Amino acid sequence: MSFKNAKKQIENKKVKLDRFLKFSKPKDRKTGRNATPCRRCGKTEGIVNKYGLQYCRQCFREEAKKLGFKKYD
């Protein structure tokens, strides 16, 4: 379960939420995979960083045409 979903489940339980945020929050990273999430959906797997795109491969596939990429067979 992702951090976002876990947080959503206990949003109304204040004491639990405070403890959760204190101990289970992901670190703010400067390097590594989690430092560059997809700018569209926030995924951290399969990121295309070439040309400064910063899309995950799924979003890149959907957005590529709008961005001006052409597909040659």
Ligand SMILES: [Zn+2]
């Ligand atoms: Zn994405």
